[in-house]
Amino acid sequence: MSTDQQSLGLAANLASGAEGETQRVSWRRWYMACLLTLLYIYAQIDSSAIILLVGPIKHDLGLTDTQMSLLLGLSFAAFYSILGLPAGYLVDRISRRGVMGVGIVLWSAMTMSCGLAHTYGQLFLSRCGVGIGEAAITPAAYSLIRDGFPPEKRGRAFGIFSAGSYIGAAAAVMLTGALLGLISKGALKSVPWVGGLHPWQAVLVVKQIFDVIRAINAEQKITVFLVEQNAHHALRLAHRGYVMQTGQIMLAGTGAELLADAHVRAAYLEGGA
Secondary structure: OOHHHHHHHHHHHHHHHHHHHHOOOOHHHHHHHHHHHHHHHHHHHHHHHHHHHHHHHHHHHOOOHHHHHHHHHHHHHHHHHHOHHHHHHHHHHOOHHHHHHHHHHHHHHHHHHHHHOOOHHHHHHHHHHHHHHHOOHHHHHHHHHHHHOOHHHHHHHHHHHHHHHHHHHHHHHHHHHHHHHHHHOOOOOOOOOHHHOOHHHHHHHHHHHHHHHHHHHHHHHHHHHHHHHHHHHHHHHHHHOEEEEOOEEEEOOOHHHHHHOHHHHHHHHHOOO
8 A cells, every 4th residue: 555545544534533523512612602602791781881871971961862872873883893894804813812802901991981981072982992892702702613613513602602692781781770779879979089970980980890800801711711622632632643734644753742843832722712
């Protein structure tokens, strides 16, 4: 048997084994889907909280119904929808973790800025920033779920993630209403800095302090999961003594030698996440 035939036979066997492996979805991948859903819930809470604050904002800033409609709709939706395209472009070409991390920091900072705004212009620009930051979450999450689940399991994974939109919207109404009621009764009047804000401003600031901690924590868990998952995959390949790289099959003497290779580390430990 020629060397080419041996190589083709080995390639067929490895491809068959890899195809069988993809059918099994570990609990770690479902855990990642749940973390992405949690992140989506936090994003929806931050973007929807302002809905219950329309009355106080109109009163304090002297806004018209038209101005409020632009604030609630155009300022967020235009940037969220349009910038989803360049966000998807970046997700396909650079680290998905990096794109998601930048988005979290930006939308959190802009939501906090909404609570500190004193003019309509400041509030409008802050809402635009929230839309820009949150535009990075969906493309990155879709890409991670697509890579993490075989076709027959993706429907369930995407369904779990999509539910975050509705859970977040419902949670935003409940949390914002509860906070507004407490703050309006003077619950935070004695707290430095926050006590001097209008109730609607204090709601956005206080809520965001907790939301940004939870969102960053969820993103860090996703990062740790991806690194561990890629490392686990590399170790599995190393144990078999092969690695798929740019369409070629490269034999390796030992797992240690395989993982010591810079190309392997870039492919399985650093890239694709």
